[in-house]
Amino acid sequence: MSPFDLLLTPTTHDLGQFEVRRVLPARARRMIGPFIFVDEFGPAQLDLGAGMDVRPHPHINLATVTWLFEGAIDHRDSIGSHATIRPGQVNLMTAGRGIVHSERSPGAERAAGPRLYGMQTWLALPDGREEIDPAFEAVTDLPIVEDSRSRATVIMGELWGERAPTTTHSHTIYAEIVLGPGGCLPIEDDADERAVMLVGGEASVDGHALELYQLAVLAPGREMTLASKDGGRIMLLGGEAFETKRHVWWNFVSSSRERIEQAKADWREQRFPLVPGDTEERIPLPEGPPKTVTYP
Template sequence: MTNEDLFIHTIAPVTHDLGGFKVHRTLPSKPRTMVGPFIFFDQMGPAILDAGTGIDVRPHPHINLATVTYLFAGAIDHRDSLGTNARIEPGAVNLMTAGHGIVHSERSPADERAHGPELSGIQTWLALPDGAEDIDPAFEHVTRDDLPVVEDECAKARVIMGSLWGRRAPTTTYADTVYADIQLAAGGAIPIDADAEERAIYVGVGEATLDGLTLEPMTLYVLRPGTAATLRSDSGARVMLCGGEAFATPRHVWWNFVSSSRDRINQAKEDWKAGRFPKVPGDDKEFIPIPEVPKTVSYP
């Protein structure tokens, strides 16, 4: 089987150095804006930050999307304008639904900073479907013990969202969504089924092949619809599988705003500049100003 048989897009990351750690971004990109509802895909780290420091993502707004935070290592304290104060740790999932507007911050926990906090994981955004973009904001934390795991001696897959390998995650979905964390030991293998309309594979750690084709690390491979394949690793790997239903209506991205309407994004820009978004209780002294030229944009 050739690359053309398996993949319709191969997306190399754009890497941003945020001081102390790097993020590797594959969505949105020039080749492709979305895979199913996934419209943003970032790998954070892996990194060990200097003792006494940590990540401090100051309060900032979102509209018309849901953020999904999933960690391999470390911890993050999440606060938002709903009054949520929640810590996420490896194997759990934080789902924050922005809807018509939410503000949140993400910071290293105080008790992690003294020894130098670890940071490694994936943050994604899901576009909300037509008719649900401006729903009420919400927050949901699903513990690692509540996410189903499929495993054998050399493969372990945690289903983060949707249904895979006969198991369904309890995490809320607004459109048909599949999302999984696959850990392969040396010699491990797992089938990648063809059920979802759109799917992508991403090797975060280690080495892996799909039907014998080598997958480059930190690269998003968008699979050809209807193609089933087998994921393998000779020496061990951590691989993310994501996708779901194809959106009929295009989505636009500008900074932290996602919408089917450019006018809605422009209104969100003005609302943030004018201070019309709600504050984050317990973290209302700082905020991220709107950029003149954002790093995250969609491509027509």
């Protein structure tokens, strides 16, 4: 019996010096637990002096989670947060009723030729909490579960008896798993919905091979074993199933289409706040059918 309920192949966007692979939202599946948007980018080595520049843009009714395997990204937002994201640090930005942020390669990284390799995910906020105050946190004190052949970092939620201090707005699980040759780790039946993505090397679930960058939605109600013969890096994500539908338009997520229309008007009329230290540029509201997010 296959451990997979569904296999989702990402759409790849070639941005010249690096690729972004978007696997959620998909026509066949909108969400996995609270995860409504899943991007994997890199690995990539950019040219000297080049960098990533995601200009200021808005979000509502969601939380963004940035996790890097390599490289660094400067985050700034409209509530005054400024943090440099590096491997081992999770950045959680809760948009709530509205926030604006930018993501750029730091100057030192540009001078050396930036590395880019990581994950950007969005979590829909649950009913009754979509319009909470915006917030930001950068967390480095994350629990590690390891043995001689495997190492798992619990990024959000509770896994393998360890709980991350990262804020969760609904039941959420999120982890990076690095397996050495011959390594294995149990995948517990601890969430309504679970999925894994192989982001490097090779691995299998209950003997069924994972395809690189494909999101494998796991069958509910079963404990499974994640294993690797030669070594691999895998992301595990999921959480509680949402009963209320979420709508996505550009960088906006909400249970209300009317709320998204209001956010569109607010951004068009420049009623969102500015980002301190990054006020000279902004991504304009798309005129036609938008991509879910824009990478200049």
